Every structure is written in structure tokens, then in C-alpha cells.
Amino acid sequence: MAPYSICSALLLPGSIGIWDLSFNAIQLSFRGLQLFLNASKTKCMLFNRSLPAPARPSSITTLDGSDLEYVDNYKYLGVWLDCKLSFQTHIKHLQSKIKSRIGFLYRNKASFTHASKHTLVKLTILPILDFGDVIYKIASNTLLNKMDAVHHSAIRFVTKAPYTTHHCDLYARWLALASYLSPNPLATGYLQVSAR
Secondary structure, eight states: OOOOOOOGGGGSTTOHHHHHHHHHHHHHHHHHTTOOOOTTTOEEOOOOOSSSOOOOOSOOBOTTSOBOEEOSEEEETTEEEETTSOOHHHHHHHHHHHHHHHHHHHHTGGGOOHHHHHHHHHHHTHHHHHHTHHHHHHSOHHHHHHHHHHHHHHHHHHHOOOTTOOHHHHHHHHHHHHHHHOOOGGGGHHHHHHOO
16 A cells, blocks of 8 residues: 655644544545555654654544554665655665675675675675665765765675775776676666765
């Protein structure tokens, strides 16, 4: 089911009734299609980028009498949404996931040939970076720097470059290696998105 959203202007005092009526109308149209809202899996989130966050309105009740839970973070289609749309939670999860994979690769680096290192990074780390490429366009530079750090670590694993290598040199080595081992131009998708 697609997420349901209401304009924040409807959250003005006294307008909660309009919100409830709209939500009930959607539930009734679902029932007409023999679709039922699973209240235990349905969450409410108020998106607001300003500080401080507004007070949450009274709980939303479904047609069967269940109250919906308010959340500040929610994973939808593999992307962590937070109430401020900063994507900080999503990037933190991605960073943790990539760090654990890079750690595994470094601990076992003696077992891999140079070509297999490149293939492992390309198949296990780059898809994680490329999945949320739309998010990178609107995320803050601070968050992107965190993603760059794990990306550089993955490149260092393949190229054996020392930690002090400048990122421009890392990218030059990676692109030369990527074009040599794979003619696929999509293999460097994260580089194209993050070079803003």
C-alpha cells in the first residue's frame, strides 16, 4: 500500500476532524475494493523540517477502533524516512551496513586475488551505495561526507592505496581499474551522483 499523506496545513487547530474524515473516506474506499487496513503495521509520521517539531495531534483511529502509532523513523521500500526528511537515519544504517562488509573484506583480504577484490566490492558494496542515489542529491554535505568515507575505504581495499591518499587519486585509480575490468559505465554510479 502506498503511503498516505496530508498537507501540514490541515494540522491547524480545529482541522483534525477534516483529517479524520479524509482518512475514513480512504479506508471506506479500500473496503469497497476488499482491502483492509492492518492497524498493527500502519504507522503515522508527521513530516516537518522546522524546529521545534509541532505537537502531535490526538491519535488517529481506524474504522475498526484501533489507534495508529506515531513514529519518528520508518523504513519504507528499503529507505529509512525520518520526520525531518534529513535522511540521517537512512545514511547511518547504510554506513553501518557497508562498514561491516568492508571489515569482513579487510579481515579476509589475504584470501582474495586482486580481481576478486574488485568483484566483491562491485557486487557487495556498490549496490548499497547506488540504491539510494536520489537521497544523495538532497542529503546534507555532512551526511555525504560519512558516505564518502566508507566509499573511499572500499576503494582503498581494492587499490591498496594508503589511508593518506587524496580522494582524487583514489577515484583516478578506481576509474582506471573499473574501465579495465568492466566496460559497464553504471559500475561507477555513486561517483557520478556524489560529485555535485
